[in-house]
Amino acid sequence: MEFLPDHVVARTPDLLAWWTPAAVRPVFFRAGSELEGISGKRFPHPALLFVVRSNVLYVRALFATQRPRSDSKLAAAPYWNIDSNGAVCAGTMRVPKSLTVTSIAAWQQAFFQSEFTHPGGGRLTKRRGGTAALWKSLAGKRRFAQSTLVELETLNQYLKKLEAGT
16 A cells, blocks of 8 residues: 655556655756856756656656646756656666655655756757756746746646657
8 A cells, every 4th residue: 555645646557746846956967068067056946747657757847836736737847858758868867766655755866966968859948048048047046937937738638648658
């Protein structure tokens, strides 16, 4: 038996989705990248939706720091190492071996403590200059600029798409 905490949004045998509120956290960028000079600094992050399916981590941004509902609009997560579908390129991540509620903290830690190495695919931010310009502008700030988020699908649409494997 597994009890589900409030931050878990959805759970199937093959998929686990949860959200985390907006927060200020450090971000690490690869040495030699255009963001090397701001690596390790603290940045504001939007509220995020994390989904693990088939041992792949997916991330989307949320417009509000509250538990999303099925009709909540999601946005592209404006991070390096993420493709337009929200899939995270694992790179230096230490990916947990399990997909349980107790592994949520380890999945989040793996994401935030990894080294972001390269820009992702697709349009991940409205900020002129893309994700590199966005992170440069956020260094040392206290609040994430919600106006830079690119609106996508609803939570329900996204989870159905991931569950179908598309």
